[in-house]
Amino acid sequence: MNLWNGFAEGFSSALTPETMIAALVGVILGTMVGVLPGLGPVAAIAILLPITSQFSPLVSIVLLAGVYYGSQYGDSMAAILVNVPSEAPAIVIARDGYPLTKRGRGGAALATAGVGSFIGAVVGIIGIGLVAVPLSQVAIYFRPADYVAIALLGLLLLPMVTGQTAGKALLGVGIGLAVSTFGEDPLNGIPRFTGGSVLLDQGIELVPVAVGMFGMAELISQIIERRGWATPARVRFNELLPTKQEWKRALPAGARGSVLGFLIGGLPGPSLVMASFASHALERRLLNKEEREHIEDGHVQCVAGPKAADDGAVGGNLVPLLTLGIPFTGVTAVLLAGLTMQNLQPGPLFISTSPDIFWGLLASMLIGNVMLLILNVPFVGIWVHLLRVPAGVRTGVLAAFIVLGSYAVRTTILDVVMVFVFGFLGYALRRMRVDRSLVVLGVVLGPFLETALRQSLKLSGGNPLTLVDRPVGIGVVVVLLAVFVGLPIFRRHWNRRHPVVTTATSPTWVSDDRVLTK
Amino acid sequence: LLIFLGVAAAFLATLEFVGFLISSAWFVAAMMLLAGDRKATRIVLTSVIVAAASDYLFVELLGVPLPYGLWSL
Numbered sequence: 001m002n003l004w005n006g007f008a009e010g011f012s013s014a015l016t017p018e019t020m021i022a023a024l025v026g027v028i029l030g031t032m033v034g035v036l037p038g039l040g041p042v043a044a045i046a047i048l049l050p051i052t053s054q055f056s057p058l059v060s061i062v063l064l065a066g067v068y069y070g071s072q073y074g075d076s077m078a079a080i081l082v083n084v085p086s087e088a089p090a091i092v093i094a095r096d097g098y099p100l101t102k103r104g105r106g107g108a109a110l111a112t113a114g115v116g117s118f119i120g121a122v123v124g125i126i127g128i129g130l131v132a133v134p135l136s137q138v139a140i141y142f143r144p145a146d147y148v149a150i151a152l153l154g155l156l157l158l159p160m161v162t163g164q165t166a167g168k169a170l171l172g173v174g175i176g177l178a179v180s181t182f183g184e185d186p187l188n189g190i191p192r193f194t195g196g197s198v199l200l201d202q203g204i205e206l207v208p209v210a211v212g213m214f215g216m217a218e219l220i221s222q223i224i225e226r227r228g229w230a231t232p233a234r235v236r237f238n239e240l241l242p243t244k245q246e247w248k249r250a251l252p253a254g255a256r257g258s259v260l261g262f263l264i265g266g267l268p269g270p271s272l273v274m275a276s277f278a279s280h281a282l283e284r285r286l287l288n289k290e291e292r293e294h295i296e297d298g299h300v301q302c303v304a305g306p307k308a309a310d311d312g313a314v315g316g317n318l319v320p321l322l323t324l325g326i327p328f329t330g331v332t333a334v335l336l337a338g339l340t341m342q343n344l345q346p347g348p349l350f351i352s353t354s355p356d357i358f359w360g361l362l363a364s365m366l367i368g369n370v371m372l373l374i375l376n377v378p379f380v381g382i383w384v385h386l387l388r389v390p391a392g393v394r395t396g397v398l399a400a401f402i403v404l405g406s407y408a409v410r411t412t413i414l415d416v417v418m419v420f421v422f423g424f425l426g427y428a429l430r431r432m433r434v435d436r437s438l439v440v441l442g443v444v445l446g447p448f449l450e451t452a453l454r455q456s457l458k459l460s461g462g463n464p465l466t467l468v469d470r471p472v473g474i475g476v477v478v479v480l481l482a483v484f485v486g487l488p489i490f491r492r493h494w495n496r497r498h499p500v501v502t503t504a505t506s507p508t509w510v511s512d513d514r515v516l517t518k
Numbered sequence: 519l520l521i522f523l524g525v526a527a528a529f530l531a532t533l534e535f536v537g538f539l540i541s542s543a544w545f546v547a548a549m550m551l552l553a554g555d556r557k558a559t560r561i562v563l564t565s566v567i568v569a570a571a572s573d574y575l576f577v578e579l580l581g582v583p584l585p586y587g588l589w590s591l
Contacts, residue, residue, distance in 0.1 A: 051580055220522055223552045392555025393564050396546040400568045403529075403542065408582045413533060420526045427519075 003129045007366075010359030013058060014367055019360065022059040023368040026066015031375060033067060034074020035386050039398060040087065041071040042440060043215035045334045046207045047405030049341060057342040058357050062364040064338045068331055069121060069314050069365065072272070073372045076113040076307055077383055080106055088273045089310040092280035092302070099298030107380075108242040112250040112304040114377040116257065120308030121369040123258035124265065124315020125362050128322070132351060132358075136323040139348035145456035146472035147326070151449050153476045154268035154328050157483065168434045175425070176442015177449075179204050186451045199414045206337045208406045208415045209443050210330070212422025213429075213436045215402045220427045222395060246300045253283050253301035254308040261309030265316020268328035270435060272313045279309035322346050322358065326445070330437025333444035522552060537586040543569035 013019065033044040045064050052060040071087065079090040080097030093113060100109040142150075155173055182193045183203025194200035242250065260282065261275035283305040284295070291299055318335075320326050325347035327333040339346055344354060351358045376383070406419045429436050460466035467473050529545045547565040555561055576582040 050582070054580065219549070220519070223522060223549070224519060390555060390560070392550040392553045392557075393560070395553035395555075396550040396561075396564050397568055399549040400542050400546050400572050403545065404538070404572050404576055404584075407538070407584070408576055408580065411583055413530065413585075416533065417530060420530070424523075 003126075006129060006133075006355070006359045007363055009355060010361070010363030013356045013360030014062070014363035018056070018059050019062050019364055020367065022055070022063040023066050023364045024371055026063040027070035027073075027368045027372050027375065030067040030070020030072075031074035031372065031383060032386060034071035034087065035077050035383050036389075036394060039218065040214045041068050042213075042330045042334055042437060043211045043218075043402070044071070045331065045338065046210035047215070047401055049207055049334070049338055050405065050408040052338060053341045057339075057344055057354075058360045058364075060342055061335075061339060061344075061357065061361055062368075064335055065318075065361060065365060066368050068335065069311065069368065070372060072121075072311050072314055073114065073117050073376050074383065076117075076303070077110065077376075077380065078387055080109045080113065080303070081384060082387060088270065089276040089306070091273075092276050092306045095280070096298040096300075096302035099296060100300065100303070103297060105246075105298075105300075108246055108300060109298070109303050110380050111242055111377050112246065112254075112300045113307045114373060114380075116250065116254040116304035116307035117311045117376075118369055118373045119251075119254040119304075120258035120261055120311030121314065121372075122366065123255075123308075124262050124312040124318075125365050125369075127262040127312070127315050128318055129359075129362055131319055132323045135319065136348045136351050139324055142324075142348065142472060143456065143470065144452040144459070145466050146470060147324070147452045148449060148456055149467050149473040149476040150324065151326055151445055151452070152467075153479060154326065155445070156480060157268055168432070169438060171432075172429065172434045172436065172438030173442040175429075176209075176439040176444075177446045178442075179209060179439070180443045180446025181450075186447050187454055199412055202410075204418060204443075205406075205409050205415055206334065206440070206443055207409045208418035209422050210334055210440050211402055211406050212419040213426035213439055214330075215398065216419050216423025217426030217430055217436070219395060219398055219402065220423055221430060222391070242300060249299070249301040250304035253279075253286075253305035256282065257305035257308030257310075258312035261312025262316045264309070265313030266319050266328075267316075270437065271317060271329060272310050275309040275313035275316075276306035279305040322350055323348065325350070326448070327441065330440040333437075333440050336444055525549075525552065534585055538584040539569055539573050539586070542572060 014023070029044065029048075030041070033039050033041055045067050048064060048067065052063055055063070072089070075085065075087040075090040076093045076097065079085040079094035080101055083094050083098040085091045085094045097106075097109045097113065100106060180203070182200055184191055184201055191201050257275075257279040260279050261272075264275040264278060265271045267274065280302055283299075283302045286301070287295065287299060317329055317332050320328050321332040321336060323346075325336070325345065327336045336346060344350070344357060402419060403416050406415045407413070409415055426436050426439075429439070456466055457464070468477055525545070525548045529541055529548075532541045532544075543565045546568050547561050550561045550564060573584065577584055
């Protein structure tokens with residue numbers, strides 16, 4: 001099936017009233033999650049899993065995906081209007097968007113961010129359609145050992161792409177992998193680490209882990225740190241129109257950012273953050289001399305580019321999930337849980353066995369992004385009101401939904417206990433600046449990795465070299481050698497010839513919710 | 519952090535006893551107080567509305583059986 005036939009079939013599934021409503025509800029909830037710092041898309045999607053499991057598979061995944069890409073639109077509002085990035089990718093948006101607000105161009109910044117998001121999302125969706133089909137046709141020939149090699153490659157590259165030390169990345173993934181071993185053995189069904197508890201036989205659910213790590217941990221930090229922000233600036237409709245000059249600067253930046261974002265989005269780890277930072281760095285390099293002299297005043301292209309990269313990366317993120325069944329980020333790990341709850345198994349056969357779901361999802365994402373453009377640009381004033389909700393009310397509402405959402409998965413108090421346990425753990429990891437999405441990734445990848453590894457070892461009579469005796473395994477070894485041996489050698493030679501100049505604002509490493517500067 | 523730990527323990531302890539509706543109402547109120555909100559009317563109204571709305575959403579609309587503790591007798 002080619003791209004156009006695929007989208008034609010997708011629109012026939014997506015243009016039903018229930019799917020359209022699911023997309024609308026998803027993008028509204030997503031925008032709310034994005035606007036309000038605190039919950040984040042991982043926890044929001046995790047809370048919604050028990051609710052969406054009662055819907056049809058397409059409606060369920062359309063709603064969950066809507067929350068994901070909707071949150072990417074919303075996160076720039078708080079960043080631009082009150083200098084509070086609710087998600088890590090919005091940090092660079094605040095860097096240029098807030099100065100624009102201070103000099104009365106906040107409306108133009110919001111409009112270019114919205115249009116940039118739209119361009120990025122459309123490029124990302126078309127990119128999925130173009131890349132996913134051939135990739136899944138190749139992936140049909142993959143064996144368990146190949147999946148182990150790819151998953152291990154993702155895990156080994158995490159310290160490099162997250163910019164964290166190997167120890168911190170290992171700690172995050174290790175906790176996740178350890179949590180995934182609780183409960184019945186995936187191959188022989190023997191209970192492990194249950195302490196005789198029947199409740200633990202089914203293992204620790206992903207929802208309390210994700211909700212605790214992000215939602216509850218954020219609640220704890222809000223209570224302890226009592227973070228507040230300035231009153232958001234008022235934005236009038238007529239202020240939303242960027243000037244002709246601003247459009248001329250923002251649109252090419254959006255196009256550049258979306259392609260860059262889609263490519264980076266396929267990498268493991270916080271690819272959305274990397275995409276927006278890379279695009280921001282690129283746009284700042286492309287500023288002309290006059291703009292560079294007033295770099296601290298903020299520039300629309302440095303808002304539109306990173307926003308497009310952020311949304312383009314969402315598309316890139318979904319490629320390994322839908323074609324290989326391997327999530328490389330925390331959000332896609334939770335989306336995978338949502339798909340498996342619907343008895344859908346993403347992987348090489350997903351597109352051929354469920355074309356209505358795959359193309360329906362892509363078509364609904366296009367529809368959802370049009371909805372978001374309408375919701376976020378002319379109606380931006382409505383969302384700004386959310387930022388005026390008192391901190392206490394936000395905390396109270398969030399607390400109720402966190403505990404109820406986790407209880408609803410299996411209707412057991414154990415899951416509520418787990419939310420608090422992982423909430424405290426998540427808060428500790430946040431303080432230690434360990435990327436918490438690695439824990440979620442470990443929990444989801446754990447059973448998959450264990451099953452594939454044990455199966456491939458069984459098939460090879462216990463020979464570990466089976467992981468590297470096929471083209472995929474050899475490719476993985478080549479990439480690892482290039483990254484861990486070739487790159488440091490190249491860097492040393494490069495640095496010797498070109499001395500490094502560091503600036504005060506250059507990010508040194510990226511956590512899941514903040515960038516630390518030297 | 520210790521106060522939050524105490525609130526969490528108390529919430530879990532009372533959950534089965536008084537049910538989700540009442541425990542979530544006082545939990546929301548406690549969270550608002552911990553977040554620095556000191557307006558009594560706002561705290562009472564928010565906690566009652568949030569508890570009732572979430573109970574309605576989960577029990578009536580989604581069919582999730584929430585524990586009612588003593589009130590289920």
